[in-house]
Amino acid sequence: MTDKLTERRKSVAVAVGPVWVGGAHPIVVQSMTNTDTADSAATITQILQLAREGSEIVRITVDRDEAAKAVPIIRDGVRAANVDVPIVGDFHYNGHKLLSDHPACAEALDKYRINPGNVGFKAKKDSQFSSIIELALRYKKPVRIGVNWGSLDQALLTELMDKNALSETPLDAREVMHEAIVQSALQSAAQAEDIGLGADRIIISAKVSAVQDLISVYQMLAQRCSYALHLGLTEAGMGSKGIVASSAAMGVLLQHGVGDTIRFSLTPEPGGDRTLEVRAAQELLQTMGLRSFVPIVAACPGCGRTTSTVFQELAKDVQDMVREKMPVWKAKYPGVEDLNLAVMGCIVNGPGESKHADIGISLPGTGEQPAAPIFIDGKKAMTLRGPNIAEEFKAIVEDYIAKRYAS
Numbered sequence: 001m002t003d004k005l006t007e008r009r010k011s012v013a014v015a016v017g018p019v020w021v022g023g024a025h026p027i028v029v030q031s032m033t034n035t036d037t038a039d040s041a042a043t044i045t046q047i048l049q050l051a052r053e054g055s056e057i058v059r060i061t062v063d064r065d066e067a068a069k070a071v072p073i074i075r076d077g078v079r080a081a082n083v084d085v086p087i088v089g090d091f092h093y094n095g096h097k098l099l100s101d102h103p104a105c106a107e108a109l110d111k112y113r114i115n116p117g118n119v120g121f122k123a124k125k126d127s128q129f130s131s132i133i134e135l136a137l138r139y140k141k142p143v144r145i146g147v148n149w150g151s152l153d154q155a156l157l158t159e160l161m162d163k164n165a166l167s168e169t170p171l172d173a174r175e176v177m178h179e180a181i182v183q184s185a186l187q188s189a190a191q192a193e194d195i196g197l198g199a200d201r202i203i204i205s206a207k208v209s210a211v212q213d214l215i216s217v218y219q220m221l222a223q224r225c226s227y228a229l230h231l232g233l234t235e236a237g238m239g240s241k242g243i244v245a246s247s248a249a250m251g252v253l254l255q256h257g258v259g260d261t262i263r264f265s266l267t268p269e270p271g272g273d274r275t276l277e278v279r280a281a282q283e284l285l286q287t288m289g290l291r292s293f294v295p296i297v298a299a300c301p302g303c304g305r306t307t308s309t310v311f312q313e314l315a316k317d318v319q320d321m322v323r324e325k326m327p328v329w330k331a332k333y334p335g336v337e338d339l340n341l342a343v344m345g346c347i348v349n350g351p352g353e354s355k356h357a358d359i360g361i362s363l364p365g366t367g368e369q370p371a372a373p374i375f376i377d378g379k380k381a382m383t384l385r386g387p388n389i390a391e392e393f394k395a396i397v398e399d400y401i402a403k404r405y406a407s
Helices: 040-053 065-080 095-101 103-108 124-139 154-166 173-195 211-224 239-255 276-287 310-332 350-356 389-405
Strands: 014-016 019-021 028-032 057-061 087-090 111-114 143-148 202-207 228-231 296-299 340-344 359-362 372-376 379-384
Touching (some): 019 028, 028 276, 040 057, 040 065, 040 276, 065 095, 095 103, 103 124, 111 124, 124 173, 143 173, 173 202, 202 211, 211 228, 211 239, 228 239, 239 276, 310 389, 350 372, 379 389
Parallel strands (some): 057 087, 087 111, 202 228, 340 359
């Protein structure tokens, strides 16, 4: 791990239910449901899926009375499943009214997320913002002040644009927008503190959908405040585009110690798995050496020497096994998330890569002898042959874990 990765920006720690965000605490992975919150059964099911995949905080939309009424039911359903993941309410436009009209909702949530750009307009803005902060104080809840460039405070942006136009050295419009985003977040946080909400109950986010914009805005925030920061590229997109864009933006910031909690805002494929955003966030933190969540499976990419699909199938089998068994392993075998596995496809890098892993297998490439040497803790331990190599290798992995990580 490089020195850069050990130099976390100093931020104020915030308790979100049983989870701590910021300070010296590990960077937290969070996610958001895409169910209709009023459908409490579907929302409970998805929260449990996200939590079991490893989401440490889950956010839900609270957009109308029916959703607000469902929140206590959802909280109770999740807790009944022995899952204590914090549940955050996402409010836009009418949060002040929903929280006021539904005290059971206000009490059940672990955090409120509000947007300074649409918490209220003109004369109502300050009073409606104050109302939410006062409710957060009453119920002892932290608040995320989440600025989004798609709903940026237009009055503030116009004011800064007008001032910039009169400047002798005007900035370009994009730089003015960055400043407006930062000022919106910091002014709202200062207002919340003036009302009585401590910095230890404030988290800030400033989401944009372009990589370089996100990096610039969060670098500005990091220099100008000590609030805990939530990172995320908004409207990141679908599939590899969303994962690559989010990883590029957040990776740069995390490398420089900026960020206390992250979310991948991925668009699921039609009928796709919402938990992909959790896995992507975990894998970013793990590949950067910031946290460990599941054993890493290094696998050969394949080339002309590996025309067989055996190594691909085994790599998938092993990775699926790791994900499936991790909830049990994590409870039973502390430290198993640091395990390194290797599934390699030919003699070129297979033995060497396998020796660097805790357990590795080097499968035969095209034209090689039909034998698969197994390396354990850097030494060749055995050679597998025959049609049952995959099952035998997975059994070896499980046996190794039981012996090495038993309490």
